[in-house]
Amino acid sequence: MAEKLVTSEGLFTMVEKLLGRAQVTAPREENGIAVFGPVNSAGQVELDGPLPVIPEKSVVFPQSETLLRMDLGGEVPKVEAVEPEGEQVILGVRPCGLQAFARLDRVFLEGAFVDPQYRRRRDHTLIIALTCPTVKRSCFCRAFGYGPSDGSGADLQLTRLPGGSFHLETLTERGGEFVAEMEKEGIAGLTDAGAEAGSAARAEKARVERLAERSAAAVSTEGVVEGLDGMYDDPYWAQLAERCISCGICTYLCPTCHCFDICEKARGPEAERYRCWDTCLFSNYTLMAGGANPRPTVRERLRNRLYHKLNFFNHRYGEFLCVGCGRCVEHCPTNIDIRKVMAKAAARSRAQGVSVNG
Amino acid sequence: MSEAIKTAAPVEGEPMPAELKTAEIPTRRGPAPGDPEFLGALRDCCRSLLAEGHVQRIIAYRETPDSLRPEVAFFASPEETGDLVWDLFCNTNICKYLLDYRTFEGRIGVVVKGCDARGVVQLINDMQIPRDKVEIIGICCPGQIDPAKVESAAGEAWVSRVVAGPDSVEIVTEEGTEMRVPLESVLTDRCLSCRKPNPPVADVVFGEDQKGRISDEVFEQIAELERMSSAERDAFWNRHFERCIRCFACRNVCPACSCTKCVFDQQEPDWLAGERNQANQHFFQITRAVHVSGRCTGCEECDRVCPVGIPLRLMNKKLWKDVKDLFDSPLPGTKLGVRSPLVMWDPKDADSFE
Ligand code: SF4
Ligand code: SF4
Ligand code: SF4
Ligand code: SF4
Ligand code: SF4
Numbered sequence: 001m002a003e004k005l006v007t008s009e010g011l012f013t014m015v016e017k018l019l020g021r022a023q024v025t026a027p028r029e030e031n032g033i034a035v036f037g038p039v040n041s042a043g044q045v046e047l048d049g050p051l052p053v054i055p056e057k058s059v060v061f062p063q064s065e066t067l068l069r070m071d072l073g074g075e076v077p078k079v080e081a082v083e084p085e086g087e088q089v090i091l092g093v094r095p096c097g098l099q100a101f102a103r104l105d106r107v108f109l110e111g112a113f114v115d116p117q118y119r120r121r122r123d124h125t126l127i128i129a130l131t132c133p134t135v136k137r138s139c140f141c142r143a144f145g146y147g148p149s150d151g152s153g154a155d156l157q158l159t160r161l162p163g164g165s166f167h168l169e170t171l172t173e174r175g176g177e178f179v180a181e182m183e184k185e186g187i188a189g190l191t192d193a194g195a196e197a198g199s200a201a202r203a204e205k206a207r208v209e210r211l212a213e214r215s216a217a218a219v220s221t222e223g224v225v226e227g228l229d230g231m232y233d234d235p236y237w238a239q240l241a242e243r244c245i246s247c248g249i250c251t252y253l254c255p256t257c258h259c260f261d262i263c264e265k266a267r268g269p270e271a272e273r274y275r276c277w278d279t280c281l282f283s284n285y286t287l288m289a290g291g292a293n294p295r296p297t298v299r300e301r302l303r304n305r306l307y308h309k310l311n312f313f314n315h316r317y318g319e320f321l322c323v324g325c326g327r328c329v330e331h332c333p334t335n336i337d338i339r340k341v342m343a344k345a346a347a348r349s350r351a352q353g354v355s356v357n358g
Numbered sequence: 359m360s361e362a363i364k365t366a367a368p369v370e371g372e373p374m375p376a377e378l379k380t381a382e383i384p385t386r387r388g389p390a391p392g393d394p395e396f397l398g399a400l401r402d403c404c405r406s407l408l409a410e411g412h413v414q415r416i417i418a419y420r421e422t423p424d425s426l427r428p429e430v431a432f433f434a435s436p437e438e439t440g441d442l443v444w445d446l447f448c449n450t451n452i453c454k455y456l457l458d459y460r461t462f463e464g465r466i467g468v469v470v471k472g473c474d475a476r477g478v479v480q481l482i483n484d485m486q487i488p489r490d491k492v493e494i495i496g497i498c499c500p501g502q503i504d505p506a507k508v509e510s511a512a513g514e515a516w517v518s519r520v521v522a523g524p525d526s527v528e529i530v531t532e533e534g535t536e537m538r539v540p541l542e543s544v545l546t547d548r549c550l551s552c553r554k555p556n557p558p559v560a561d562v563v564f565g566e567d568q569k570g571r572i573s574d575e576v577f578e579q580i581a582e583l584e585r586m587s588s589a590e591r592d593a594f595w596n597r598h599f600e601r602c603i604r605c606f607a608c609r610n611v612c613p614a615c616s617c618t619k620c621v622f623d624q625q626e627p628d629w630l631a632g633e634r635n636q637a638n639q640h641f642f643q644i645t646r647a648v649h650v651s652g653r654c655t656g657c658e659e660c661d662r663v664c665p666v667g668i669p670l671r672l673m674n675k676k677l678w679k680d681v682k683d684l685f686d687s688p689l690p691g692t693k694l695g696v697r698s699p700l701v702m703w704d705p706k707d708a709d710s711f712e
Binding site for chain 2 (some may be wrong): 031032033035037050053054063064069134135137211216242243245246247248249253255261263265274276277278279282283284287330331333334335337346
């Protein structure tokens with residue numbers, strides 16, 4: 001695959017060019033906090049900051065989106081499906097974000113029902129990944145078998161080189177077309193990467209992988225699924241739930257959480273059906289029309305989230321729904337740490353192993 | 359208008375139950391945080407409260423392997439208190455957990471900083487929990503440290519522990535390197551402008567009164583907002599509200615948000631619809647801010663937990679400033695037995711009820 005070298009000015013010009021033809025989402029800073037969000041000038045893009053708090057998923061799974069538009073005024077109501085429009089580019093996706101897209105793809109695109117909104121958005125989104133410039137202590141990607149330099153799933157991958165320029169790697173055909181288009185436009189500062197830039201990129205990737213190695217020593221997935229298999233009724237969940245405030249932080253910031261609610265609104269004869277993010281941590285999530293709630297307390301709700309990430313999804317899809325981005329670890333107001341839950345489950349599985357084997 | 363209200367609406371108009379009028383601060387004090395005896399004395403105090411049956415539960419913090427992030431913990435027996443901890447990383451405001459004990463038979467001890475203690479008092483004043491059910495173990499707070507600031511100061515190295523001194527902190531990394539940074543550079547935002555670090559009401563107190571940090575930054579920012587045209591102000595808030603992910607963490611930690619069924623959770627009618635449009639985002643933020651005004655203790659826990667950095671404190675402090683100017687009432691949570699002027703009425707009010 002092609003390797004290019006692009007200066008930061010060159011990248012700036014590329015983003016400016018893109019803005020005219022696609023909705024661009026990138027990391028930007030708001031009140032001191034890094035978030036993924038739409039940008040309307042290249043100057044807003046902040047690639048050197050920490051992992052953005054708001055995850056990448058909002059690009060293919062927005063907080064709320066219209067599904068149907070209805071006109072109820074006539075004899076026969078008119079109903080029209082709304083298709084997302086236009087092209088999108090998401091810039092600066094971290095390897096954990098790429099892994100998260102792959103999980104969301106399985107949920108929304110596999111099996112008998114293919115989600116049309118998601119499909120349309122996914123097909124019209126160009127993904128430009130970024131090798132993580134730093135690895136936080138809350139990052140535990142390595143536990144899930146990939147690391148901060150892994151671009152799989154992206155169309156293109158940027159790696160910041162020590163001199164300030166970026167190494168730009170083409171990973172898919174679509175990525176190649178994009179680069180060819182940019183070259184045709186004659187972007188100053190976009191050149192073929194020589195051997196030197198190539199090896200500088202490899203060295204940078206090796207450097208961040210080494211940083212991530214530290215967390216690999218601290219967190220492991222070994223025995224997690226099995227341990228949880230036997231822990232559903234453990235008093236542990238009630239203890240953990242005691243301090244959980246049942247907010248939406250861990251789910252809404254999670255790049256793989258994908259639950260939504262479907263609602264309608266009407267104004268005069270015009271009506272709309274839309275979907276919006278929902279979370280299993282809210283009591284309304286499982287509230288039935290008759291008033292019954294199968295998950296009446298925080299214990300059941302928190303347990304559901306943790307099992308979905310570390311057990312249920314594995315039984316169904318053969319992989320974890322947690323990708324180790326660390327957002328929930330870092331932002332939980334009461335320091336509930338999924339890595340500790342993993343360690344607890346692993347310990348349980350070891351104990352079971354011991355008792356089974358005598 | 360403000361004059362009329364000021365003279366006509368007495369803040370302490372309604373009689374309060376007698377038990378609310380107990381002495382506010384004991385005279386004997388335990389050692390201060392930073393004193394080598396402090397933690398032992400705090401543990402002893404909690405242990406004997408449980409052992410002697412004065413309380414049946416203590417809400418405090420427990421050590422974890424990550425020394426920057428102690429956990430909120432609920433201690434039910436004296437034996438459990440061995441890993442109870444209180445240091446400069448106990449950021450979480452624990453007062454709201456008292457609501458989980460509304461029907462608990464027994465007394466609950468809470469280990470609280472100045473800002474947390476105001477929350478406890480506000481919950482008592484709002485009749486959420488009776489005063490005699492709570493044992494307030496207050497700590498005169500030297501200011502708390504924001505783990506994220508420490509971690510960013512340490513750069514790529516992992517922080518192993520932090521040793522706090524009066525004006526600076528020493529950050530020790532896993533690799534064994536040490537660096538010293540000014541305390542103010544790593545303090546939690548709210549602590550940088552905290553004027554009331556001492557618990558206003560307590561049954562036991564640790565440490566001597568702290569001065570707090572007098573910074574006018576927040577009020578300067580508010581003055582700036584007040585000078586804006588309404589269109590500019592609208593744009594300012596829009597930019598922030600747009601980012602709100604509606605996680606409700608701000609509400610869930612707030613001691614002034616004590617409704618058993620919150621308006622934002624109602625489904626029929628769904629006052630706050632799920633759609634993230636401008637009207638809904640504004641409706642949520644403004645409704646909450648107005649509803650807590652007059653009872654907001656200025657603890658800034660909402661601001662601290664908001665994951666997307668919405669400057670909630672500006673809104674809450676602006677409303678507090680207005681309530682104070684209009685009604686001349688004390689900061690909520692600083693005095694037992696005070697009702698918020700916005701939840702009272704007086705038949706002699708200067709404005710008519712029609
Ligand atoms: S972020 Fe923490 S407190 Fe909030 S719901 Fe998740 S685990 Fe509970
Ligand atoms: S569960 Fe937490 S660490 Fe795992 S992917 Fe979600 S937010 Fe990231
Ligand atoms: S979890 Fe890994 S991939 Fe994600 S930001 Fe951290 S280092 Fe990068
Ligand atoms: S609104 Fe915020 S500052 Fe005011 S009491 Fe509630 S949490 Fe504290
Ligand atoms: S904590 Fe912040 S993001 Fe969450 S609901 Fe409150 S204002 Fe919105």
